[in-house]
């Protein structure tokens with residue numbers, strides 16, 4: 001081995017632990033910041049946002065499966081987005097989120113920044129009926145939480161953009177908001193295996209696309 005190569009090897013061996021511990025410290029600081037934000041604001045959400053417990057269910061699904069390309073329909077002021085983005089910060093992914101209402105969209109941007117998660121979110125203002133058809137994907141995680149009468153159409157538009165092994169989640173499926181036609185369509189879909197998490201008061205439908 002040439003002296004030049006020995007120097008490169010030694011430098012890398014010395015630098016590796018420093019870089020690793022820097023990255024670890026950065027992750028720990030971000031986790032602490034997000035946790036603080038979520039706890040401090042637990043009772044502040046007023047715009048049809050998911051409760052803390054439902055946010056955690058979504059976060060855990062992403063982390064458990066290592067998903068990296070998320071889509072959320074219905075940002076509101078960003079509570080669920082923050083949970084999804086926090087999970088994406090752990091998997092090395094990003095979430096696109098869609099919102100029609102400009103006031104809520106702007107507030108979401110502020111909340112996401114305050115939580116320290118702007119790097120993991122691509123927030124778009126517009127009508128999801130159109131945007132969902134236009135965004136190419138593919139995605140490995142979807143959270144559908146906007147207009148309930150469009151749930152079925154969102155699902156149909158995204159079926160082919162969801163990767164095999166990916167997961168399509170839908171909020172409010174056990175509180176009478178999602179219609180029976182949509183629920184039957186998803187439950188009987190041959191390409192999906194569907195369960196409902198009823199620990200969530202609203203009910204979260206979890207549909208895995210078969211591999």
Ligand SMILES: C[S@@+](CC[C@H](N)C(=O)[O-])C[C@H]1O[C@@H](n2cnc3c(N)ncnc32)[C@H](O)[C@@H]1O
Nearest residue numbers: 048049050074076079080099100127128146147
């Ligand atoms: C139940 S809230 C979303 C709550 C959010 N996921 C959270 O937990 O923080 C539904 C949101 O979807 C938005 N929305 C409804 N129809 C929409 C559409 N066609 N395109 C985009 N957003 C829409 C509403 O403005 C509302 O803010």
